[in-house]
Amino acid sequence: MEAEGLDWLLVPLHQLVSWGAAAAMVFGGVVPYVPQYRDIRRTQNADGFSTYVCLVLLVANILRILFWFGRRFESPLLWQSAIMILTMLLMLKLCTEVRVANELNARRRSFADFDPHHFWQWSSFSDYVQCVLAFTGVAGYITYLSIDSTLFVETLGFLAVLTEAMLGVPQLYRNHHHQSTEGMSIKMVLMWTSGDAFKTAYFLLKGAPLQFSVCGLLQVLVDLAILGQAYAFARHPQKPALHAVHPAGTKAL
Numbered sequence: 238m239e240a241e242g243l244d245w246l247l248v249p250l251h252q253l254v255s256w257g258a259a260a261a262m263v264f265g266g267v268v269p270y271v272p273q274y275r276d277i278r279r280t281q282n283a284d285g286f287s288t289y290v291c292l293v294l295l296v297a298n299i300l301r302i303l304f305w306f307g308r309r310f311e312s313p314l315l316w317q318s319a320i321m322i323l324t325m326l327l328m329l330k331l332c333t334e335v336r337v338a339n340e341l342n343a344r345r346r347s348f349a350d351f352d353p354h355h356f357w358q359w360s361s362f363s364d365y366v367q368c369v370l371a372f373t374g375v376a377g378y379i380t381y382l383s384i385d386s387t388l389f390v391e392t393l394g395f396l397a398v399l400t401e402a403m404l405g406v407p408q409l410y411r412n413h414h415h416q417s418t419e420g421m422s423i424k425m426v427l428m429w430t431s432g433d434a435f436k437t438a439y440f441l442l443k444g445a446p447l448q449f450s451v452c453g454l455l456q457v458l459v460d461l462a463i464l465g466q467a468y469a470f471a472r473h474p475q476k477p478a479l480h481a482v483h484p485a486g487t488k489a490l
Contacts, residue, residue: 261435266317281338284420286328297398298319300400306380
């Protein structure tokens with residue numbers, strides 16, 4: 238009888254927690270990029286941030302949305318993908334504007350050049366938009382033709398979450414290549430880690446497809462590796478080479 242009397246409190250409380258968790262899933266993924274975006278705007282230098290992170294997230298979330306048409310999953314994950322795509326486009330726009338402003342005498346490069354040596358290093362934000370639209374069109378058409386194949390749909394879902402799990406790899410490689418995390422927002426990586434841990438727990442509790450949980454765990458491991466780099470390079474900073482020249486427009490990998 239006492240338990241039934243508490244239903245009036247527990248039911249709305251449970252609903253409130255569910256809404257809160259869903260909101261955290263939808264918007265939590267973009268929060269880590271706020272400090273990085275502000276740092277780039279403040280310093281007018283995007284060298285510490287790898288724009289390939291944007292590429293990874295754009296591909297992963299476009300594939301995830303296409304996966305939804307073949308196998309419906311939680312709506313918050315679908316909305317999260319849409320908001321993440323918009324966020325990555327904003328990051329790309331800022332990084333491109335800052336880089337072009339710093340490269341005064343650089344040769345203009347465009348998506349229409351189809352030069353693989355300068356892929357994702359174009360001089361205009363519109364070139365990135367063209368690339369994203371081209372990828373979405375091709376991937377969408379293939380999905381439309383193969384949507385009735387269970388093997389294709391499951392493979393598409395696996396590729397989506399595996400690509401997202403590789404999110405931190407471009408930053409991990411850049412840090413290793415430069416033996417430094419200078420210019421990288423530690424707040425961003427800490428938010429990556431906490432957000433990915435929450436997201437993985439959400440996948441497990443909500444019974445999301447197995448691909449989501451496995452790749453979520455992998456993502457947490459990559460985040461921890463980047464934090465390990467930040468700690469190691471802070472303890473043993475690389476000594477700058479004498480007479481080294483560092484052009485203002487150097488592109489982060």
